[in-house]
Amino acid sequence: MNEKTKFGSLCVQELADKKTTKPHQLPIYATSSFEFESVNQGIAIFSGKQEGHVYGRYGNPTIETVAEKIARLETFGLDLEAKCMLTSSGMSAISTLAMATLKSGDKILTQGNLYGGTTELFTKTLQPFGIQTVMTNLKDVENVESLVKNDPNIRMIYFETPANPSLACVDIETLAQIAIRYKRLSAIDNTFCTPYLQQPFKWGVDFIIHSTTKYLNGHGNSIAGAIVGRDIAFMNEKVWKVMKLAGTNCNPWDAWLINNGIKTLELRIDRHCSNAMTIAEFLEKQQQVKKVNYNGLQSHEDHKLAKKQMKNFGGMLSFELKGGLDAGIDFMNKIKFCTLAPTLGDVDTLILHPASMSHLNIPKEIRERNGITDGLIRLSVGIENVEDIIEDLEQAMK
Numbered sequence: 001m002n003e004k005t006k007f008g009s010l011c012v013q014e015l016a017d018k019k020t021t022k023p024h025q026l027p028i029y030a031t032s033s034f035e036f037e038s039v040n041q042g043i044a045i046f047s048g049k050q051e052g053h054v055y056g057r058y059g060n061p062t063i064e065t066v067a068e069k070i071a072r073l074e075t076f077g078l079d080l081e082a083k084c085m086l087t088s089s090g091m092s093a094i095s096t097l098a099m100a101t102l103k104s105g106d107k108i109l110t111q112g113n114l115y116g117g118t119t120e121l122f123t124k125t126l127q128p129f130g131i132q133t134v135m136t137n138l139k140d141v142e143n144v145e146s147l148v149k150n151d152p153n154i155r156m157i158y159f160e161t162p163a164n165p166s167l168a169c170v171d172i173e174t175l176a177q178i179a180i181r182y183k184r185l186s187a188i189d190n191t192f193c194t195p196y197l198q199q200p201f202k203w204g205v206d207f208i209i210h211s212t213t214k215y216l217n218g219h220g221n222s223i224a225g226a227i228v229g230r231d232i233a234f235m236n237e238k239v240w241k242v243m244k245l246a247g248t249n250c251n252p253w254d255a256w257l258i259n260n261g262i263k264t265l266e267l268r269i270d271r272h273c274s275n276a277m278t279i280a281e282f283l284e285k286q287q288q289v290k291k292v293n294y295n296g297l298q299s300h301e302d303h304k305l306a307k308k309q310m311k312n313f314g315g316m317l318s319f320e321l322k323g324g325l326d327a328g329i330d331f332m333n334k335i336k337f338c339t340l341a342p343t344l345g346d347v348d349t350l351i352l353h354p355a356s357m358s359h360l361n362i363p364k365e366i367r368e369r370n371g372i373t374d375g376l377i378r379l380s381v382g383i384e385n386v387e388d389i390i391e392d393l394e395q396a397m398k
C-alpha cells in the first residue's frame with residue numbers, strides 16, 4: 001500500500017495483524033486461504049517439503065489446535081501417540097473413516113443397536129458402493145471370532161459402548177484383540193463416554209469416533225465430529241485426503257466452541273455421573289418404574305464390564321414406565337424442568353420418549369427388539385442441582 005492507493009482499494013486491503021502479545025484464548029482463524037510469502041515458499045508447501053497452511057478445507061490453525069487437544073486426551077497417560085481430525089459432524093467422522101478404510105467387497109461387522117444414523121449410513125448409503133454390513137450380537141465373542149475368522153471380507157469391527165438406550169456394553173479389549181489377531185481394523189464410537197471416562201486405545205482399538213456435538217462440546221451450540229487414529233501416517237495421508245476431497249472438514253467457529261467446552265469436561269462429567277447415579281437410585285425405588293437401565297447400578301447386566309473399561313458410568317440412563325405408551329406420553333406432557341429434545345450430552349437435562357418421538361415411524365416389533373419399549377424414557381442427565389431434576393421426574397410420574 002502507498003499514499004496513492006485509492007479509497008476503495010484501502011477498503012479491500014487486509015492490514016497487518018496488530019497482534020503484539022499472545023492472545024490468552026485460541027483465536028478463530030476465519031480465513032479460507034493462507035498467503036505465501038514467495039513463489040518458492042508456495043512450491044515448498046505444495047510439495048510437502050515445508051509445513052504450512054494453504055486452504056481452509058485442507059487445514060486451519062484453530063481446527064488443528066483443538067484436534068490436537070482431543071488426540072492428547074484420548075492418549076492421556078498411555079504410552080502412545082495419536083492423530084485427530086475434526087469433521088463437520090459425528091456422521092461425517094464415520095463416513096470419512098469408512099471411505100478411508102473400506103472398499104467395494106469389504107464388510108463391516110457391527111451391532112444392531114448402533115446410533116440410528118450410523119445404522120442407516122452403513123445399510124443404506126454405503127451398501128450401494130458394495131460395502132456390506134453384518135449385524136450380530138457383539139457380546140457373543142465366540143461367534144464374533146468365528147465370523148471374522150471365516151470371512152476375510154470382514155474388514156472392520158465397529159462398535160459403540162455403552163449403547164443407546166439400554167446402556168448395554170461390549171468388551172472393548174476382546175473385540176480389539178480379535179481385530180488384531182486376524183489383521184482387521186477396529187473402530188469405536190466413544191461419544192457417550194468421552195476420553196475422560198473411557199480410553200479405547202488402552203485396549204488396542206485402531207480408531208475412535210466422536211460426535212463432539214454431545215459431551216465434548218457439552219453446551220449444545222455446535223455440530224462437529226472427530227476421528228482419532230493410532231496409525232499417524234495413515235491419518236495424515238489416507239484419512240486427511242478423504243476429508244479434504246470429500247469436504248468433510250470442520251470449521252473454525254465450531255472448533256472454537258468445542259475448545260471452550262472441553263475446558264470444563266472433567267468438571268461437567270463428574271457432575272453428570274454423580275447426578276445420574278442419584279437419579280438412577282431414585283428411579284429404582286419408584287413403584288411406577290418397571291426397570292432402570294444405568295450401568296452404574298449393580299442390577300445392570302453390564303455393571304462389571306462397565307467398571308472394567310469405564311472410569312465412571314456417565315450421564316445417560318433410561319427407564320421403563322409400567323403403564324406403557326399412555327404412561328410415557330402422559331409423563332412427557334407433565335415434564336416442566338427438563339427439556340424435551342432429541343440430543344444428549346448438554347449441560348441441561350434432556351428427556352426423550354423414543355416410542356412417541358425418535359422412533360415413532362419404526363415398527364413396534366423392530367424397536368422392541370432393540371429394547372425400545374412403549375414406556376421407555378431416555379434421560380441425558382444434566383449438571384443442574386439434582387434435587388430439581390428429581391422433583392420434576394417425581395411430579396411427572398404422579
Ligand SMILES: *Cc1c(COP(=O)(O)O)cnc(C)c1O
Binds near residue numbers: 115192
Ligand atoms: C449424535 C451421535 C452421532 C452423530 O453425530 P452428529 O454430530 O449428530 O453427526 C454418532 N454417534 C453417537 C453415539 C451419537 O450420539
